[in-house]
Amino acid sequence: MLSMPGLDEVVKQCRNKNLFFSTDIETAIREAELIFISVNTPTKTYGNGRGRAADLKYVEGCARMIADMSQNSKIVVEKSTVPVRAAESIMHILKANHKPGVRYDILSNPEFLAEGTAVEDLFQPDRVLIGGEETPEGKAAIEKLCWVYEHWIPKKNILMTNTWSSELSKLAANAFLAQRISSINSLSAVCEATGADVSEVARAVGLDSRIGPKFLQASVGFGGSCFQKDILNLVYICEGLNLPEVAAYWQQVIDMNEYQKTRFSQKIIECLFNTVTDKRISILGFAFKKNTGDTRETPAITVCKTLLDEGAQLNIYDPKVEPEQIMGDLTHPKIAESPEHVKKAVQIFSDPYDAVRGTHAIVICTEWDEFTSLNYERIYQSMMKPAYIFDGRKILQHERLQQIGFHVQTIGKKLNRNLLTRSWGSIPQL
Numbered sequence: 536m537l538s539m540p541g542l543d544e545v546v547k548q549c550r551n552k553n554l555f556f557s558t559d560i561e562t563a564i565r566e567a568e569l570i571f572i573s574v575n576t577p578t579k580t581y582g583n584g585r586g587r588a589a590d591l592k593y594v595e596g597c598a599r600m601i602a603d604m605s606q607n608s609k610i611v612v613e614k615s616t617v618p619v620r621a622a623e624s625i626m627h628i629l630k631a632n633h634k635p636g637v638r639y640d641i642l643s644n645p646e647f648l649a650e651g652t653a654v655e656d657l658f659q660p661d662r663v664l665i666g667g668e669e670t671p672e673g674k675a676a677i678e679k680l681c682w683v684y685e686h687w688i689p690k691k692n693i694l695m696t697n698t699w700s701s702e703l704s705k706l707a708a709n710a711f712l713a714q715r716i717s718s719i720n721s722l723s724a725v726c727e728a729t730g731a732d733v734s735e736v737a738r739a740v741g742l743d744s745r746i747g748p749k750f751l752q753a754s755v756g757f758g759g760s761c762f763q764k765d766i767l768n769l770v771y772i773c774e775g776l777n778l779p780e781v782a783a784y785w786q787q788v789i790d791m792n793e794y795q796k797t798r799f800s801q802k803i804i805e806c807l808f809n810t811v812t813d814k815r816i817s818i819l820g821f822a823f824k825k826n827t828g829d830t831r832e833t834p835a836i837t838v839c840k841t842l843l844d845e846g847a848q849l850n851i852y853d854p855k856v857e858p859e860q861i862m863g864d865l866t867h868p869k870i871a872e873s874p875e876h877v878k879k880a881v882q883i884f885s886d887p888y889d890a891v892r893g894t895h896a897i898v899i900c901t902e903w904d905e906f907t908s909l910n911y912e913r914i915y916q917s918m919m920k921p922a923y924i925f926d927g928r929k930i931l932q933h934e935r936l937q938q939i940g941f942h943v944q945t946i947g948k949k950l951n952r953n954l955l956t957r958s959w960g961s962i963p964q965l
């Protein structure tokens with residue numbers, strides 16, 4: 536994880552008391568009673584299941600290390616997000632390297648924290664989930680892990696299930712969360728075409744206690760290292776289980792997200808008189824959400840790529856993402872046909888006012904709080920005219936911006952007083 540408010544304090548309090556960092560893996564494994572495997576499980580980029588299945592090579596690497604180095608019994612905890620029945624593969628590796636007197640129990644204990652609120656989520660999780668075998672030994676292992684959490688979490692909030700339910704629940708939780716975003720984003724297109732306001736719709740729908748208000752914020756699309764990866768993994772599993780209808784159902788959540796990112800990007804081009812060639816556009820925010828410097832699967836990449844492919848020049852500002860990261864993402868072989876072209880067309884700024892000066896349009900890609908309190912009168916004066924703002928996160932005061940003179944477009948709301956377009960559907964002809 537790249538950034539975590541509150542983590543420094545926790546580390547300062549605990550370091551060298553009950554928290555020790557070491558690269559001596561052998562000793563660490565030998566001394567541990569419980570071992571958490573928390574390594575990355577990215578989408579496979581090669582071979583069978585490429586682009587969809589979870590790559591378990593790092594998890595397998597850990598299992599082999601544990602098998603090699605253990606001299607007494609271990610409880611191995613799957614903390615990484617894994618496909619259903621991954622625990623079986625881990626157990627297979629551990630058992631194949633059996634040593635006398637060494638017994639392994641595998642538990643699934645998926646992580647539900649979100650980036651930016653990780654420490655908060657750790658202290659006050661909605662639930663802790665522990666899955667294990669329904670044998671006396673399995674139950675004893677679950678109790679041991681439970682005991683760790685009970686130091687700060689009431690036992691009633693610790694849910695115990697069988698291993699496969701626990702593994703699947705993690706994928707299911709992410710799929711449900713992403714599905715809500717895709718659902719509201721699909722309705723944002725309907726709102727723009729009809730005059731309904733997606734925020735009002737989300738509020739009205741979310742007040743139904745059976746639905747609830749969270750995760751109904753329409754946006755340029757969801758990003759982050761997990762939603763897409765985990766749903767692709769779920770789809771892959773369903774296909775492997777010969778459940779094509781179920782696979783297609785969840786695939787649609789990803790497809791809708793792609794549609795939303797593309798729709799927003801195309802809207803920018805349409806509004807800027809159908810051509811952005813040689814126009815300079817400022818991108819405010821590059822992280823996949825606020826309070827993190829993480830750019831994995833950030834929708835900003837799609838927006839930037841689309842504009843760059845159309846010949847635009849970009850000024851990019853993000854308060855937390857390192858310039859090398861932004862350039863690396865945009866020149867990645869999967870994104871850029873010509874990295875040299877991208878390097879010439881993109882400038883990265885450390886000040887938002889410098890980033891927007893002289894540009895034709897501002898595109899908000901991340902909901903950083905600081906973007907709401909910028910001096911937009913000053914910004915307007917410094918921009919090319921007509922000056923456009925595309926608010927992909929619905930965080931700005933649109934009427935106020937229109938009073939200043941901006942042409943404003945956002946997600947899920949048809950804003951009046953735009954020069955040439957009334958809705959995302961109408962393409963101005965020059």
Ligand SMILES: NC(=O)C1=CN([C@@H]2O[C@H](COP(=O)(O)OP(=O)(O)OC[C@H]3O[C@@H](n4cnc5c(N)ncnc54)[C@H](O)[C@@H]3O)[C@@H](O)[C@H]2O)C=CC1
Nearest residue numbers: 536573574575576593596597615616646647648649650761
């Ligand atoms: N990032 C998040 O907010 C959440 C992540 N998860 C899951 O947690 C897992 C880890 O995610 P991230 O922390 O984001 O990944 P990450 O890629 O940021 O970190 C994983 C780390 O594991 C290290 N690693 C790989 N193999 C290793 C080995 N054999 N020994 C020691 N270290 C090794 C990598 O070098 C890397 O530093 C994934 O399965 C993810 O789906 C679950 C909930 C939230």
Ligand SMILES: O=C(O)[C@H]1O[C@H](OP(=O)(O)OP(=O)(O)OC[C@H]2O[C@@H](n3ccc(=O)[nH]c3=O)[C@H](O)[C@@H]2O)[C@H](O)[C@@H](O)[C@@H]1O
Nearest residue numbers: 646647648649650716750751752754757758759761823824
């Ligand atoms: O498995 C994981 O890695 C984690 O994935 C998500 O956490 P995270 O990706 O850190 O961030 P979220 O807050 O869920 O946001 C994901 C994306 O959805 C977008 N989003 C979120 C909520 C919303 O209403 N609308 C919306 O567009 C965010 O801007 C962001 O791009 C889940 O929320 C965590 O519970 C889970 O543990």
